Amino acid sequence: MLPKDPILLLSYVNTKLRDDYSSLDAMCDDLQIDREELARTLRAVDYHYDAEHNRFG
Numbered sequence: 788m789l790p791k792d793p794i795l796l797l798s799y800v801n802t803k804l805r806d807d808y809s810s811l812d813a814m815c816d817d818l819q820i821d822r823e824e825l826a827r828t829l830r831a832v833d834y835h836y837d838a839e840h841n842r843f844g
Contacts, residue, residue: 793832801842
């Protein structure tokens, strides 16, 4: 289950991306997460996915 708080979500997602996945798509597919919903939630607190660095920042 993903954290509801956007800042906790950011930390969780970036940790998973750093430690376990080579891309946001791979993580979302594996964990069955709606990629667009995740990105929208983090955009709302001004974080955007950076594919080059495989993280939200």
